[in-house]
Amino acid sequence: xxxxxxxxQVRRVYLKGxxxxxxxDGLDLAIGAGEFxxxxxxxxxxxSTILNLVGGLDAPDEGRILVGGEDLGALSPAELAxxxxxxxxxxFQSFNLLPVLTALENVELPLLLTPLGKAARREQARxxxxxVGLADRMDHRPRQLSGGQEQxxxxxxxxxxxxxxxxxxxPTGDLDRHSADQVLDLLERLCREHGKTILMVTHDExxxxxxxxxxxxxxxxxxxxxxxx
Amino acid sequence: xxxxxxxxxxxxxxxVRSLLTVAAVGVAMFLxxxxxSIVTSLDAAVKASASNRIVTASAVSLFQSLPTAYREQxxxxxxxxxxxxLTWFGGLYQDESGFFGQFGTDPEVILEQYxxxxxxxxxxxxxVADRKGCIIGAGLAEKYGWRVGDEIPLIGTIYPRVxxxxxxxxxxxxxxxxxxxxxxxxxxxxxxxxxxxxxxxEAQGPRxxxxxxxxxxxxxxxxxVSAAIDAYYSGGPQRTRTxxxxxxxxxxxxxxxNLPTFLGMIGAAxxxxxxxxxxxxxxxxxxxRVRSMGILxxxxxxxxxxxxxxxLESIALVGIGATIGLALAYGSVPFFRKLFGVQIxxxxxxxxxxxxxxxxxxxxxxxxxxxxxxxxxxxxAVEALRRGA
Numbered sequence: 371x372x373x374x375x376x377x378x379q380v381r382r383v384y385l386k387g388x389x390x391x392x393x394x395d396g397l398d399l400a401i402g403a404g405e406f407x408x409x410x411x412x413x414x415x416x417x418s419t420i421l422n423l424v425g426g427l428d429a430p431d432e433g434r435i436l437v438g439g440e441d442l443g444a445l446s447p448a449e450l451a452x453x454x455x456x457x458x459x460x461x462f463q464s465f466n467l468l469p470v471l472t473a474l475e476n477v478e479l480p481l482l483l484t485p486l487g488k489a490a491r492r493e494q495a496r497x498x499x500x501x502v503g504l505a506d507r508m509d510h511r512p513r514q515l516s517g518g519q520e521q522x523x524x525x526x527x528x529x530x531x532x533x534x535x536x537x538x539x540x541p542t543g544d545l546d547r548h549s550a551d552q553v554l555d556l557l558e559r560l561c562r563e564h565g566k567t568i569l570m571v572t573h574d575e576x577x578x579x580x581x582x583x584x585x586x587x588x589x590x591x592x593x594x595x596x597x598x599x
Numbered sequence: 600x601x602x603x604x605x606x607x608x609x610x611x612x613x614x615v616r617s618l619l620t621v622a623a624v625g626v627a628m629f630l631x632x633x634x635x636s637i638v639t640s641l642d643a644a645v646k647a648s649a650s651n652r653i654v655t656a657s658a659v660s661l662f663q664s665l666p667t668a669y670r671e672q673x674x675x676x677x678x679x680x681x682x683x684x685l686t687w688f689g690g691l692y693q694d695e696s697g698f699f700g701q702f703g704t705d706p707e708v709i710l711e712q713y714x715x716x717x718x719x720x721x722x723x724x725x726x727v728a729d730r731k732g733c734i735i736g737a738g739l740a741e742k743y744g745w746r747v748g749d750e751i752p753l754i755g756t757i758y759p760r761v762x763x764x765x766x767x768x769x770x771x772x773x774x775x776x777x778x779x780x781x782x783x784x785x786x787x788x789x790x791x792x793x794x795x796x797x798x799x800x801e802a803q804g805p806r807x808x809x810x811x812x813x814x815x816x817x818x819x820x821x822x823x824v825s826a827a828i829d830a831y832y833s834g835g836p837q838r839t840r841t842x843x844x845x846x847x848x849x850x851x852x853x854x855x856x857n858l859p860t861f862l863g864m865i866g867a868a869x870x871x872x873x874x875x876x877x878x879x880x881x882x883x884x885x886x887x888r889v890r891s892m893g894i895l896x897x898x899x900x901x902x903x904x905x906x907x908x909x910x911l912e913s914i915a916l917v918g919i920g921a922t923i924g925l926a927l928a929y930g931s932v933p934f935f936r937k938l939f940g941v942q943i944x945x946x947x948x949x950x951x952x953x954x955x956x957x958x959x960x961x962x963x964x965x966x967x968x969x970x971x972x973x974x975x976x977x978x979x980a981v982e983a984l985r986r987g988a
Contacts, residue, residue, distance in 0.1 A: 425897070427897060427980045428979075447902065448902075451900065452899065452901075454898075454899040455898065455900075456899070458899075460897045460898070462984070466890070466894045466984070468605070468894060469612075470605070470608035470609055470612045471608060474600075475600045475604070478600040479600065479605075479895075479898060482600065482602065482900075483900065488600075527898075
């Protein structure tokens with residue numbers, strides 16, 4: 371079966387101080403639908419760049435990125451934004467919730483991009499918060515929540531539109547062990563019970579061990595785990 | 600949840616800043632409306648003037664009286680329907696602060712010439728019949744609490760009584776004005792009462808009349824009649840300058856020099872200052888919200904939506920401030936009418952000032968939000984998230 375996410379000969383070069391810095395150099399990576407993949411490697415190895423490329427937030431200098439058979443390079447910025455809203459949910463290390471909105475409103479935010487009506491949006495946001503176990507915190511602002519709760523709200527927001535792919539950039543990086551375990555339990559459950567394909571960047575071996583597969587990067591190239599398990 | 604609510608939450612996330620911004624816009628818009636209203640109120644009297652009325656004055660100066668005989672002579676000029684005398688009395692009520700316009704005139708003629716001077720028939724008849732009677736504008740009646748039957752004592756400055764007593768006029772009626780060219784802060788009395796008092800030597804002052812108000816017959820060109828009158832007196836004994844009522848009113852406005860231009864420039868400067876202030880506020884807000892914009896973009900919101908948020912916020916802040924400013928401008932009309940008194944008796948905020956203010960509000964709102972909106976639209980999600988971290 372064809373993988374859900376395919377990176378073919380992807381090269382990404384940034385300019386740093388006027389000098390080219392090769393972050394990814396001819397990288398090939400395939401991730402199957404419903405996989406939970408942890409991506410590890412030293413800082414600057416290109417992990418977050420891969421997340422941004424797969425999420426359509428960045429574009430490769432060379433190579434192709436196919437998601438569900440669709441070449442992201444062929445989409446205009448507006449089409450890419452629309453595609454992202456339908457297919458991808460992001461979970462960031464620092465949660466990235468809007469501080470002026472309540473938990474429920476933060477989760478409802480991506481649903482504004484769907485054709486759902488107000489009541490349906492609210493219902494779906496409540497459901498997402500129930501999934502992450504925060505139905506009783508929906509009217510709290512981010513600053514009224516613990517780090518673990520904030521990250522679970524962020525996950526609820528990521529799954530609110532029911533995307534196929536979750537891209538998690540060090541989701542447990544700012545959390546204590548207990549909260550990190552809760553978040554990882556949740557991600558595991560989302561993969562197992564809801565069929566989400568999860569690509570998670572982490573520095574934490576214990577977190578990576580919760581994934582079905584670990585890919586390791588070094589200096590812009592994969593050193594282990596390039597294809598679906 | 601909606602984008603509108605997000606705009607509202609952002610706008611109120613720094614309540615003190617937002618309140619100060621709204622207050623600044625409110626004050627600026629009030630100032631703009633106030634300054635413009637001074638100009639338009641002065642101008643309104645000119646615009647509301649009738650085209651069938653002309654004013655004959657001395658060609659030398661407005662302060663030079665015309666001989667009384669001119670009235671009869673001008674009445675015989677072809678095309679003239681009626682002529683009334685109008686003499687500036689210049690009296691004071693109680694002290695120098697009690698200054699308002701007082702004119703000696705011909706009651707029956709001026710009431711016929713000025714249908715916009717609204718007076719109940721009974722009061723009209725009473726004034727015509729009472730040689731010591733007067734009529735006062737509703738604004739004047741309200742200001743001093745005068746009613747029909749009251750006696751108004753005035754100290755003559757141009758026409759002092761030889762016994763140093765006050766002139767006394769009985770209020771026969773309170774008029775209202777149907778148009779901006781007639782104010783409601785003036786007292787009209789019988790010209791003949793003034794003239795007879797001077798004749799008897801009981802008061803001193805120039806004889807004659809300050810100006811003559813001429814009503815032109817229907818179908819006759821006012822310009823032709825004006826030219827005929829001035830031609831008639833071109834050889835003396837006193838040359839005249841006859842002009843339309845509008846031009847006569849405009850002369851008073853022009854006596855203020857470049858005041859309208861000056862006020863207009865201040866108004867424009869105030870608006871420019873507030874535009875810069877809004878741009879500054881929105882730019883600071885945008886800098887604080889780079890990360891939020893990155894989040895929205897990562898969720899799939901297009902660049903245009905991120906830009907719209909800033910534009911909407913800017914328009915909302917400016918709109919609320921402008922609404923307060925406009926409400927203040929309208930609400931303060933009675934106060935300024937009293938304050939300005941006879942200087943600008945028909946002070947009001949004209950509808951076109953409201954339209955212009957709304958238009959400027961939208962322009963300032965859009966321009967104020969445009970700088971951060973454009974920057975936000977150009978910013979890539981990854982860059983926004985990195986810079987906001």
